[in-house]
Structure formats: structure tokens, C-alpha cells
Amino acid sequence: MSASNKEDSDLQKAIALSLEQSNAAERISSEGKAGKKVTWGDIGISNEDTDINKALEESLKTNRPDENSLYAFEGNPYERKRGKGDWPLGLQNIGNTCWFSSVIQALFNISAFRNLVLNFNPPLNAAAQPSPQSASAKKYFQFMKELRCLFAYLIGSTRKYVNPRKSVEILKGAFEGSAYSNSQQDVSEFTSKLLEWVEEALKIYKASLDSVVSTSDMNIEDSSPKNSISPDQMLIQLKGIFYGEMETHGLTDKAEVFETKEPFIQLPLQVRGFQTLYDSIDASLQSEFTSANAARGEQWITKLPKVVIFNLNRFIFNPSTQRTEKIHDKLQFPDVLYFDRFMLPNQSMTRDKRKKVAELKGKLMHLDSQLISYVHLHSPEINLYFTCM
DSSP states (O other), X not given: OOHHHHHHHHHHHHHHHHHHHHHHHHHHHHHXXXXXXXXXXXXXXXXXXXXXXXXXXXXXXXXXXXXTSTTOOOSOGGGGBOOSTTOOOEEOOOSSOHHHHHHHHHHHTSHHHHHHHHTOOOOSSGGGSOOTTOHHHHHHHHHHHHHHHHHHHHHHOSBSEEOOHHHHHHTTTOSTTOOOTTOOOOHHHHHHHHXXXXXXXXXXXXXXXXXXXXXXXXXXXXXXXXXXXXXXHHHHHHHHHHOEEEEEEEEOTTSOEEEEEEEESEEEEEOTTOSBHHHHHHHHHHSEEOTTTXXXXXXXXXXXXXXXXXXXXXXXXXXXXXXXXXXXXXXXXXXXXXXXXXXXXXXXXXXXXXXXXXXXXXXXXXXXXXXXXXXXXXXXXXXXXXXOO
């Protein structure tokens, strides 16, 4: 067996055990909250299995001695050691890559997405690999496989952090108009790009399996790993986790009623001028301008994903200085967020409530102006103002 095949074999074993540990950790957490004491041994993962996983990682470390290795570390070995138990693992900053690490860590901690990536296990035979006719398709596939490898190490590694250089390198050229080299990237754009690549990789996986079945006498069981989730199921899971749907209702500049439907992954929100997340969402969905006809309209959510991603706009262009400035205004996040007021079935009720709120705010402004007139008295005869204390 060659070093490359040995490494792939070890990685498959490590990922398999990582999946077991990931699912088991969720069970321990849920049953622990219910007052039940559950250990790794209770769910079929022995100390020997865990030791095997550690040995596999050491093998991979030996087989990847180059600078792009997940284990290319320097410094005191003791300081590189992972904390006890399920202490979270870090990603090494390899030069302006905080945008990459923050998104990867956030997505990794969404258990449904983490398991989806770990279950991405395409066949090893060449017939099921993406065809070279599309360089971008090959890049999607490579990135998904590397992301799976990265997630496996974030679960099972004994180290304090890993080096994501290979994953970052694959992303070069993904951002149009960017020199990329050692440059920061927009977290919102990268999140959308990453999920797009994951979806494309799953579509390629599906197409490759379909091609194997239709062009050869191979049985699907011969080309697809046992106990694996089909790419169709994975695509459904991905869309259920991140993809929501909304409708825009409004009037064109010619007073014509229109309705449009579109999917969404992120909700762009303004920070300046708002104190709570509810106020910012409400304003964002009410004042949407469509690019097609520049018409004002309201947006209503028709389907919520399991995970809602908010894109907070904390930068504003200052025309006087001709520079972009960061907004440090505080925006309050509730412990529990209720989306009922933003859902299409509650459109009539929400509009009535908005109307009443607007009326109450108008009355409050009127009372404020009256209070000011009583506190600051004006004498027109001598053109003086008196303040009552």
C-alpha cells in the first residue's frame, strides 16, 4: 500500500470514529440534561477506540511533514496540547485568515451541518470523480473533501489547533475582483460562497453516482460506501438547515401590484438607528426596494430555515472624510427570537400592529413637544425663553 493510500485509509477511519463521537456527544449532552448519567462506554465507544483515533492522527502527522500539513506547528509542544475532555479546537491564523476561521468555527458548531460534511464520503473509484471538463467543479469537490478532513480533526485531534492552509489555498480565486493574497475577505460573502460550494459539490457527487449507474454494469452498492447518506438526502438536509424562502409584496412606480418569491440564506440588517434586533429586522423587511423596478415593497418570510444568519451592516461611508467607518452602536439580541410577526400567514395582524405602533409613536412625539413647550416658556414681548425647574 502506497503512503497516499495509507493516508486516505487512516483518514477514513479517523472520520468514521469522529462521526461516532460527534453523534455520541450529542446523546450524552441531551441525556445529561435529562438527569441521566451517560458515558462513552454506554454508547459503544471504548477507550481503545479513542486510543486508535489518536494513533491514526499520529500516523497522518507523520505522512504530512510539509508546510501545508494540518500539523505544521512550531513552538513549545506542551502549549500545543489540547485541553482535557471535549475542549474546543482552534484554527491557526496563517495570515489575515480570521474571516475563514470565524465562519468555519461557527458552521462546525452547527451539529446538523457538521454531520452532513462528515458524511460526505464519495467513492474512491475514478469513475465517480468529477470530470476534468470543469475546473470549478473539481475545485468544489476538492474543497468539500478538505472541509470534511478539517472537521474530522476539529473533533478528534489531540492538538490545540490545526493549520487550515490547504482549505484556504483551494479558495484562491473564489472572490471576484480580489487580489486575495494575504488580504481580508468579507465574512458575509465568504459564508454564502462556502455554502454555494458545498451545494455544488453535493450536486457533482450526485451526478457522478448517476453516471456510474447508467454507464457501467456496476451495482450502486459497489460504487457507494456502505451506510452512507445519498447526495439527494444531503442536499435536502443542506437546504433545510440554511435556505429560507420569502415573498415581496408591493407597488411599482406605476402603482401596479406585484409579488415575487425568492430564497434567502442571510438577512441583511442595519445597525445604525436601531436599538433592538426586532426593530432592525422589521425595518429591513418593510423597506425593501426591488432591483427590477425600483419599487417599494414589504418582504414576508414563507419558510424559515433551521439556522437564520444575520448580516449586520456595521460599516458606513463618511462623505466628509471619504472613508469607511465602523459603527459601534449597541444592538440588543433577545435570548429567544420569535419570527411570527415576520411570517406571511400573519401579514394582516402584523400590519394592524405596525399601524397602531406608528400611531402611538406619533402621539408620543406630540407629547414630547408639548412637554418641551411647558418646560421652556417663551415670552414674545421681550423675546426671552424661561426654563421651568
